[in-house]
Amino acid sequence: MPGDIAEMTSALQEPGLSLTRGKSCDSGLLQLIDSARNGEAAAFEEIMIRYQRRVINTAWRMLGNREDAQDAAQDVFLRVFKYLKSFRFSEDFDGWLYRIIVNACRDIARKRPPTSAGSCEEAGGPDLERLAADGGVEESAIHSQQRTIIAEALGTLSRKEREALVLRDLEGFSTEEVARLLGSSQTTVRSQISSARKKIKLFRDRLLKQRRG
Amino acid sequence: MDCRDIENKIWLYVEGDLTPRKQSLVTRHIASCPECAALVETATNSQQWLRSNEPEPFDDAVLDQVRRGARQKIAELRTSRFQHLIEFARLNWKPLIIACPVTLLICWLALHLVLDTRPDPRQQGQALESDGSGRGRVGHDVGPSTDVTKPPSVRYSDVAHHRRRISRPVHAVPPASLANSGELVASSDMHRPPLRIEIQTQDPDIRIIWFASPGDDSAPLGPGK
Numbered sequence: 254m255p256g257d258i259a260e261m262t263s264a265l266q267e268p269g270l271s272l273t274r275g276k277s278c279d280s281g282l283l284q285l286i287d288s289a290r291n292g293e294a295a296a297f298e299e300i301m302i303r304y305q306r307r308v309i310n311t312a313w314r315m316l317g318n319r320e321d322a323q324d325a326a327q328d329v330f331l332r333v334f335k336y337l338k339s340f341r342f343s344e345d346f347d348g349w350l351y352r353i354i355v356n357a358c359r360d361i362a363r364k365r366p367p368t369s370a371g372s373c374e375e376a377g378g379p380d381l382e383r384l385a386a387d388g389g390v391e392e393s394a395i396h397s398q399q400r401t402i403i404a405e406a407l408g409t410l411s412r413k414e415r416e417a418l419v420l421r422d423l424e425g426f427s428t429e430e431v432a433r434l435l436g437s438s439q440t441t442v443r444s445q446i447s448s449a450r451k452k453i454k455l456f457r458d459r460l461l462k463q464r465r466g
Numbered sequence: 467m468d469c470r471d472i473e474n475k476i477w478l479y480v481e482g483d484l485t486p487r488k489q490s491l492v493t494r495h496i497a498s499c500p501e502c503a504a505l506v507e508t509a510t511n512s513q514q515w516l517r518s519n520e521p522e523p524f525d526d527a528v529l530d531q532v533r534r535g536a537r538q539k540i541a542e543l544r545t546s547r548f549q550h551l552i553e554f555a556r557l558n559w560k561p562l563i564i565a566c567p568v569t570l571l572i573c574w575l576a577l578h579l580v581l582d583t584r585p586d587p588r589q590q591g592q593a594l595e596s597d598g599s600g601r602g603r604v605g606h607d608v609g610p611s612t613d614v615t616k617p618p619s620v621r622y623s624d625v626a627h628h629r630r631r632i633s634r635p636v637h638a639v640p641p642a643s644l645a646n647s648g649e650l651v652a653s654s655d656m657h658r659p660p661l662r663i664e665i666q667t668q669d670p671d672i673r674i675i676w677f678a679s680p681g682d683d684s685a686p687l688g689p690g691k
Contacts, residue, residue: 301536305529310521319522323532330536331543396520403519421481422516428483447477454512 283342290337297337301330308354314419315358317404321365328357351424351434355416362412406456414449421446467491472502480509 282303288296308329313322332353340349407415413435420431421442428446432439472495478484479492496503524532555562665674 298533298537301533305532306521306524309524309529309532313522313524314519319524322522322524323528323535326532327535327539330533331539334536334540335543399518400520400522403516406516421483422513423519443478443483446481446483447474450477450480450509450513450516453516454509457512457515 282346286337286340286342286346289334290340297334300333304350308350311351311354311419311424312358312361314407314423315355315416316361317408321361325354325357325361328361329353332357348430348434351420351426355420355434358416359412402460406453409452409456410449414445414452417442417445418449418453422450467495469495469499469502472496472499473505476502476505476509480506480513 282300285296285299285303289300305326309322309326312325312329313319316322316325329350333350336353340346407419410418416435417431420426420434421428426434428439428442431446432442435442472479472492475484475488475492479489482489484492496506661676661678663676663678665676667674
């Protein structure tokens with residue numbers, strides 16, 4: 254059994270699963286950035302097309318809400334346009350973009366009333382019952398249900414824990430990169446992701462228990 | 467490292483977030499402890515379950531909408547820069563009515579101050595014209611390094627257009643004193659005393675003196691030191 258576990262843990266740490274993003278931008282992207290900085294609308298449009306999915310998905314994972322994710326994505330592109338001149342070519346564009354995403358999501362989360370995120374224990378009960386009762390639905394809805402469950406699970410985390418977990422486990426940044434993106438120390442990030450993973454596991458255990466019950 | 471330590475480190479261990487040394491310590495421990503190995507397995511499953519989370523499907527229409535919204539916000543940002551100015555002017559038109567002429571006046575005064583203190587480029591090597599009594603004339607190049615000063619009775623030919631710095635006055639010596647000094651060299655009109663013009667250069671030891679016959683418009687009669 255320990256051998257199996259070692260395999261599983263190593264599988265989790267494989268490059269395919271634990272992504273590490275490239276530090277430098279490709280030359281095509283640099284050209285696009287340069288053109289966009291010089292006011293070429295088509296170049297900026299191309300940048301938006303390249304990154305739109307990544308931006309909106311990350312925003313959705315951070316905020317757990319489609320409308321908020323769309324608002325955040327628009328805000329992100331507005332900020333990219335506004336601050337593109339201050340982007341240094343020696344910098345990693347992905348990292349720069351993710352910093353903007355984190356800040357835009359924080360601003361959106363601050364504006365909206367604190368309903369879904371934050372207090373986990375109170376919100377956990379009824380949602381879990383509903384989700385557990387929905388088991389065994391059609392194949393096409395399985396993924397949707399899975400997304401909803403995980404969104405609920407992420408909703409049990411505090412804002413900082415959620416940011417750290419999304420960036421580390423779902424977006425695939427290293428702990429060091431997450432610390433840089435969030436502007437905190439690696440120790441703090443480790444503590445946040447450890448706590449967040451534990452909470453996710455507890456949520457999943459409760460869900461499985463209720464389904465079996 | 468005991469089981470309690472492992473329990474705290476499991477959540478970092480499963481993703482390889484521990485230091486290599488701690489990572490190997492945990493690996494060694496779980497190899498010999500079935501309970502901790504079970505915990506690691508549960509944690510690993512939980513992480514795999516989390517990773518199975520597919521991103522929310524945003525179709526192309528939604529993405530188009532996002533881009534359109536972003537473009538609109540960018541356009542608003544561009545126009546808002548000018549709108550802020552217009553709005554500011556609309557709200558503050560009364561103070562602006564006062565502020566604009568005052569600003570213009572200050573600019574005009576500042577401009578004149580700058581022109582007054584600026585040395586005249588034509589000052590050097592410029593021919594002097596003196597009308598002492600309204601007729602005398604002195605034409606002489608005072609050299610590039612000298613700062614020529616202007617007596618009240620002496621004017622530059624284009625004085626109407628240029629202002630210049632006056633460092634020290636030059637005296638038009640009364641003709642009577644000249645007559646007694648014996649320095650008079652020549653005069654075309656002996657009935658009238660010649661005009662004496664002194665010009666102090668920047669060097670305090672050098673003073674240029676001209677004697678000019680009131681009736682003569684030619685070159686100076688002779689410089690003195």
